[in-house]
Amino acid sequence: MKPRRARSTRTAGDQIRTQVIAKMLDSAAEEMDVALVKTSFSPGIKERADCSTAVFTPAGEMIAQAAHAPIHLGALSSLVHEIQGRHGADAFRDGDIYMTNDPYTGGGSHLNDLVLIAPVFAGKKLVAVVGNIAHHSDVGGAVAGSEYANSISIYQDGLRVPPVHLARGGKVDPDMVDFFMHNSRLPEERRGDVRAQVGAINIGVRRVLEIVERYGLPALSAAMTELLDYGERRIRAALRDVPDFSVSGEELLDPDKRAGGVVRIAVKVVKRGDAIAFDFAGTSPQLEEGRNVPESALLASVYYSVKALVDPTLPTNAGYYRAISVSAPPGCLINARPPAAVGTRVGTAQFIVNAIFHAMAPLFPLRAITGCDGRRKIIFTGHDTRADKFFVYYESLSGGSGARHNKDGLSGTMVHMMNVTNLPVECLEMEFPLLVEQVRLRCDSGGAGRYRGGLGVRRDYRMLTDRVRMTMIAERTTVPNWGLDGGAGGGLGAFVLDPGAPVERRVESRVGDVELTRGQVASIQTAGAGGIGDPRGRPPELVLADVLEGKVSLEAARDDYGVDIDFAARTARRTGRKA
């Protein structure tokens, strides 16, 4: 994790070839991605694209990727070394495919994410590595869907696969597929997903070999080196443009479920010259629940933050990582050690980003956004009596996105490390015994401000079959998203069962296993983001528009924004009254 300097040797001709090869590498990653999404079976991959594909140098540095979710950025970075460490220096042979889902041996970041990687050989020479990562809907463990909020160790999360051979000599080992399938509640889906991932790997291998055939191995190697150096030059130039700084930030999560204590992520960011260092000393220790973050996901969170804050146009390759160093106490929440459970790590990773944004917002006001991620994850499983089959339905529902320096935050939008789509209601009602009764933005959930935070969403599901088991995972049930410069925090999220009925009850942030019966309603209410600037500086006509659109109530217009609305006449007037 130490920064290193770039060399700079290039001629116009080299550069031209490098840029052509870069396009072909990008195209290889894209093609793997398209094939994976379109041929997979897990709803998370096929409909929500919770997967990424990448091409690596022989040394394992990521050179091209097609990523939907930045959480996958760092996931594969140390895998090549891990495999060589376990299987010896000549671990890679032509036709090999390795598979792993183990967060602690270099691969994925939670057990659902199955990683496949394969070496690309030109003759006897290892020229590249291609890989993909995809979220499988179930890999065993205590609950269907394998993201058990109450896990006290990773052994409760599901089947743990260290980097092992899935294929040798181009032949997939059927025993390994059987073994993997056998540990899932949805074995046939596993077979289909693994086949889709292998298909994508084969495409990647073929495309990289075409580059070698076309331009020769020396040109490919030189291009890879140059592309990484280029990424490094870009980040270092961008960092040099900014005065040196040393800033700190912190982020609080919902309290520790067992001990009830504060859960904190602390960060100190020091930028000197053309390098930037992140130190997470002061972060809470790892927890006996699924919210811990393995190192790969920590790195991904830092890499994402730097790109979003310093320069969103940085090339997405590992070159820019070289200017970044990261340290976090081993055994802390965000650098967890085995056997800490990490099933729901992405929820925490979001707040690593928030902590960094909190620290760096004053220095990068044009790109920073307010505190956000009001996401709620739900898993419904049970027996669908209509089709007489077992089902697993899961979904991450977005909250509001943070306010920007000159505009409101986006409502109901995925933020930071996540960017998966929702499942269309028409798809899910066809496939699962659920009826969605509403999908609406939540009035007053966006933090008030000159620029308002994005709103959270309410989605209500009615059960159409008996004995549906439900898992719920979220943050922002007790600690709100923060605002900036006088903007208010965002509205809290909630899980509510049977809203409006006499038996209505709220359930806590992370619930492992609740049973619902036919006719019951589960209401998922995601949190809003913080606002920026004094709400009383928001022009009354914008407050009026929000009221007319149902985003702000008349009461909040008056109390938070100091604006009286005449709904019938559609006029707004600032009263000057203090909230």
Add this chain to the structure above:
Amino acid sequence: MTTLRTGVDVGGTFTDFCVVDARTGALHVFKRPSTPHDQSEGIAIGLEQLLRREGRAPASVAFLAHGTTVATNALLEQKGAPVGLLTTEGFRDVLELGRQVRPDIYDLSADKPPLLVPGPWRVEVRERLGGDGRVLMPLDEAQARGAIRRLRDEGAMAIAVCLLHSYANPVHEQRLKALIREEHPEAYVSLSSEVMPEFREFERFSSTVLNSALGPIIRRYLRGFAGRVERLGVPEAPRIMRSNGGIMSLAQAEALPVSLLLSGPAAGVVGAIHVAHQAGCDDIITFDMGGTSTDVSLVRQGHPSVGRVRRLAGYDIKQPMVDVHSIGAGGGSLARVDRGGFIQVGPESAGALPGPACYGHGGELPAVTDANVLTGRLGPAGLLGGAMKLDAERAQRAVAKHVAEPLGVSAVDAALGVIAVVNATMLGAVRRISVERGHDPRRFTLVAFGGAGPLHAAELARALQIPTVLVPEYPGVLSALGLLVSDVRTEFSATRVMPTRSTATRQLDAVFRPLEREAGAWLAREAVTGARRSITRAVDMRYVGQNHELTVTLPAALGAAPAATLGRLFAALHRRVYGHADEGPTEIIAFRVFAVGAIARPRFTATQPTTPAPVAHGRSVRPVWLATGRRAQCRIVQRDALRPGQRVAGPAVIEQMDTTTLVLDGQGARMDAYRNLIITEAS
């Protein structure tokens, strides 16, 4: 005698006419400035001029087809009508939420496009259908009537009706339409079950709202256009090009403006298919490079790839559309050196004003065109047959200052770098539509058009190992030409999920027959009769458990075991597209019926090549820098001077009014019987 067939394509700058006399096969092309305030004015003026020039009466026009950018411009310029939305209770925010992904992963300042429905006009109505089309809650008509009256009273002139699961049963949407007709007869109304009767609510709702937003503008435009044409005395009802590569009546266009959004690019692809077919190639990749953007698309066996979902100006649209992949790079794209020392080209463009530095209109920044001037690929005589001079010194200064100096290389090397980078971008675009979808570009012919296409095609083809490049005779008016040769075309679909295993001919027929009746009625409305009709069946299929479908076109008869035939056809397609397939169970998701009315296709005149094929040497030579960095003395040949059968050995530059064609060292160009240039590698 009614023998003139006319295609008119209206672009931002020029209105292009292409006219064929059906008696003689003679082809005339004609350009005049566009009239952006009302495109039909330029069409009428141009038609009149054209008829006068040819000494023909308006009554001699047998066919008139129009490619229009009115819908596209209205969308890009946010000029659509504000829309009132009627939707299922609980779902008013579907449009704002979309698929919940953010517009850009890392650039957090990026926004989604503005909603076309103002907040208070998102109105919920009490009703609910299930996924199987069953009515779970009947429509509350009294409440709906109240909602419609409110929209009317608040001035909504366009209404979109978007109900959940309406693809499975349109009953409530139809009823709402009837209520709107009663309460607010002037409103332009779109139903989601008519615009796109397929599942996945966000994309369907988005398309329907867009259709309504464009409706009033398109209705006004088309009625004005029809009036002008009628007043001119043209006897034939004009037709409009739609995004799927077919033409349709003005009445259908008025009901479905969202299907006009790719009118122009689709016409270009159809034109390319036609000229390539005459030259004997039916597998082509079209390469249309203009000033600010480039469109590429893939055509197999004479059929364009048709996609159904795409994003335009940030809006999600689901409609059958020729699958044209657009990238924001063209001749006017600006080049710069970034902080990492790489040349970047675009997406910023010099535009028409000030334009590239070499135009001498005050542009200081180097564009791709400047790099072409500096390397001798574009000649000093300039564009448009010399009407527009190019200033090589300004081009040199701009490239030197903004590219060569920061890189520490010569201006020529810098210019070659700029060209190579833009070509690499094109290469990425072509790979995306070919390699990434299971097609090997080496089996295709590259058809190059647009002002800059022929200048970059030879290098692009070589990089992709495409063996042949075809440059049509009139690369600047290919869209207008496409209008002359487009069939009447539409499709009807129904979402029905059924396992393939248990399908019997009877079940398939039960779904297909009503669609075919609709198709027949539509063809009748479009005045297509008898042998000119063709109706084909297709199904969208997938493996049980997948969520993305492939469209399998069905043969006329499926035989005694339809399930087995379907499974086999699907597996073959899946293998071609994704590289693998197996015996797993499959299901049908949607049924499609394609209706095509073949139009009487004009034949263009072929000139038999003279023998033996002479070699054209050109009148002059000029130094041109090739990609290798070599300075070569290139033959400069005027295309007008070439005759069918003549050959030009590369390196050469072939100049004509609306484009310049570069032939590389080691390549040769030949003019074929239809005056196309065919460039191949000399073996």
